[in-house]
Amino acid sequence: MPENPAYLRIVAELRDQIRAGDLAPGDKLPTEAKLRERYGVSTTVVKWALSILKSEGLVEGRRGSGNYVRQSRRITRNAAGRDLRSAAGSTSPFVRDATAAGQRPTWEHESRHDVAEERIAARLEIEPGARVMRTDYRYLADDSPIQISTSWEPLSLTAGTAIERPEDGPAVGVVARFDTIGVRIDEFAERVTARAADTHEIERLALPSRGSYVLVVERTYYAAGRPVETADIVFPGDRYELLYRVPVE
Numbered sequence: 279m280p281e282n283p284a285y286l287r288i289v290a291e292l293r294d295q296i297r298a299g300d301l302a303p304g305d306k307l308p309t310e311a312k313l314r315e316r317y318g319v320s321t322t323v324v325k326w327a328l329s330i331l332k333s334e335g336l337v338e339g340r341r342g343s344g345n346y347v348r349q350s351r352r353i354t355r356n357a358a359g360r361d362l363r364s365a366a367g368s369t370s371p372f373v374r375d376a377t378a379a380g381q382r383p384t385w386e387h388e389s390r391h392d393v394a395e396e397r398i399a400a401r402l403e404i405e406p407g408a409r410v411m412r413t414d415y416r417y418l419a420d421d422s423p424i425q426i427s428t429s430w431e432p433l434s435l436t437a438g439t440a441i442e443r444p445e446d447g448p449a450v451g452v453v454a455r456f457d458t459i460g461v462r463i464d465e466f467a468e469r470v471t472a473r474a475a476d477t478h479e480i481e482r483l484a485l486p487s488r489g490s491y492v493l494v495v496e497r498t499y500y501a502a503g504r505p506v507e508t509a510d511i512v513f514p515g516d517r518y519e520l521l522y523r524v525p526v527e
Contacts, residue, residue, distance in 0.1 A: 284319045288327035296336050296347055303349040307337065333489040335516020353379045353419060357468060357522045370450050372417050381419035389413040389443045398430050401498055401508040409433040413444050416482055423483045424517055429509035435461065452499050452507050461501045469496040470520060483514050491515040
């Protein structure tokens with residue numbers, strides 16, 4: 279079998295040392311010069327290896343100082359809590375998750391009328407080109423971007439109601455919002471995949487330009503079998519863990 283590329287051998291060795299605790303959080307990694315000498319490789323190869331370790335959340339660079347083992351502070355996204363019926367004014371699931379991890383949550387959002395492209399129309403079971411409310415979000419924990427998402431809701435359901443714009447209504451969260459207009463959500467489905475981050479995600483989530491990957495959750499809420507909201511939710515692969523606890527009937 280062909281030998282792994284040199285940069286992957288460096289990644290594997292340093293990763294194993296970090297996971298074994300031989301390199302503890304806060305420890306400084308060998309300098310790039312020492313890594314070049316140890317492995318007999320070029321500066322470019324060393325930089326590739328460090329970029330992958332950074333994208334995995336194991337290492338962070340400090341300007342003018344070097345590279346250090348990163349203190350892991352993942353947020354746990356408890357999917358079973360997505361569908362809680364909460365009263366108006368309650369916190370959102372993201373706020374609960376970030377606060378539980380000891381991090382300060384904030385977010386940015388922008389809502390606008392749009393038309394459903396084919397893939398979104400299929401998920402919402404509406405005609406392509408039908409009018410929807412599109413809302414783009416960026417979530418931050420301790421001022422660092424931690425999640426981005428885009429949601430779509432059929433305006434045939436929400437236009438002219440108090441929840442037409444998701445962030446302006448009297449209730450917090452999809453389930454509670456739709457309750458206020460008499461649409462009772464009783465189910466949701468999530469499809470989770472992992473892939474390389476695209477240029478937009480790298481920019482919005484402040485990810486390393488090489489080697490970054492993301493978790494993508496395609497979520498749809500249903501009321502009596504009818505889709506009423508769908509969203510694409512994107513997490514940096516190193517900053518989140520997804521927890522599913524589902525009752526068995």
